[in-house]
Amino acid sequence: MLPISMAEVRHMKQLKRKCALITGASQGLGRQLAIEFARQGATGIALVARDAEALHNARQRIMRVAPQATAVVITSDLGRQEDIERVAATTLSEFGGRLDVLVNNASSLGPTPMPYLLDYPLDDFRNVLEVNLIARTS
Numbered sequence: 001m002l003p004i005s006m007a008e009v010r011h012m013k014q015l016k017r018k019c020a021l022i023t024g025a026s027q028g029l030g031r032q033l034a035i036e037f038a039r040q041g042a043t044g045i046a047l048v049a050r051d052a053e054a055l056h057n058a059r060q061r062i063m064r065v066a067p068q069a070t071a072v073v074i075t076s077d078l079g080r081q082e083d084i085e086r087v088a089a090t091t092l093s094e095f096g097g098r099l100d101v102l103v104n105n106a107s108s109l110g111p112t113p114m115p116y117l118l119d120y121p122l123d124d125f126r127n128v129l130e131v132n133l134i135a136r137t138s
Helices: 006-013 028-039 052-065 081-094 122-134
Strands: 019-023 044-049 070-075 101-103
Touching: 019 028, 019 081, 028 044, 028 052, 028 101, 044 052, 044 081, 052 070, 070 081
Parallel strands: 019 044, 019 101, 044 070
Antiparallel strands: none
16 A cells, blocks of 8 residues: 555545535536545535436445435536525535535536537527526526
């Protein structure tokens, strides 16, 4: 085994006993962050995305890595204001009013194939900005 430095030990403890909400947690970066947060000692992780099955798979991975953690699956579309409010309320309820870390990883890419910017429909472009920057639609 390689020796662990004090800096690495401090880094590993930064998430210990923390509660986190991660959007876009069903795949890619969001999913990996959720698993790593659990590995690093986070006790509560709210997993948020549109794909319920993928979220449940991510939760199963978290439970294998950190069986003592609480992983809450919240299927939602963050382009809808009522879903944003439900995600916040559910997370705070599940974690006793506590939220230490928020990872806004959800995104919308717009139409596919992606048009050139000059040809991009204005309403679609606004939706991408709204979801990606503030997780809501106008």
